[in-house]
Amino acid sequence: NAGVTQTPKFQVLKTGQSMTLQCAQDMNHEYMSWYRQDPGMGLRLIHYSVGAGITDQGEVPNGYNVSRSTTEDFPLRLLSAAPSQTSVYFCASSPWTGGQPQHFGDGTRLSIL
């Protein structure tokens, strides 16, 4: 069992470039989410999905898009990268929402120059 797999592990972008952070889970979990972690601030929710075809915004959604075409995959797209999006991004999944332990990937470290 791989759990939650995130790619790439590291990425450097220039301001204005776009890219997609990949997230895949092999546990047949319905609930998936994206967080960003900045120093001293804990994790903040960007977008989440309660099942294939359903997505919703979290606390800090601006500048990011998501889609959920399959149960397994939940990619996060940066439309036009800005230095403020320099962060560590984590994807997580759980069987469903509501008081469930989250399974986290190991993160993508993203730098925007």
Next chain:
Amino acid sequence: SQQGEEDPQALSIQEGENATMNCSYKTSINNLQWYRQNSGRGLVHLILIRSNEREKHSGRLRVTLDTSKKSSSLLITASRAADTASYFCATDSRSNDYKLSFGAGTTVTVRA
């Protein structure tokens, strides 16, 4: 906005000692979870405690929840070097569609 706040921000202890960290939150919750994060890794779930529970144990971990004070504590007994990590509390509530809200974490260093 962050719901939970951990205290202290950082903690340094000797191997074999106990480590206690606290989490305070602002609004009513349904569940509270504790996670561990080793350097450069993702978060790992430790314990989930529901709002109608007061205490839970898992191995060397003990979590308490006081909903009247809107606070929780995580106790690690007989600490080991491998316990060196950051620890985060996260809360959810039905009124917020069970979205998790994380605190900024407590960094624990266990000295050999």
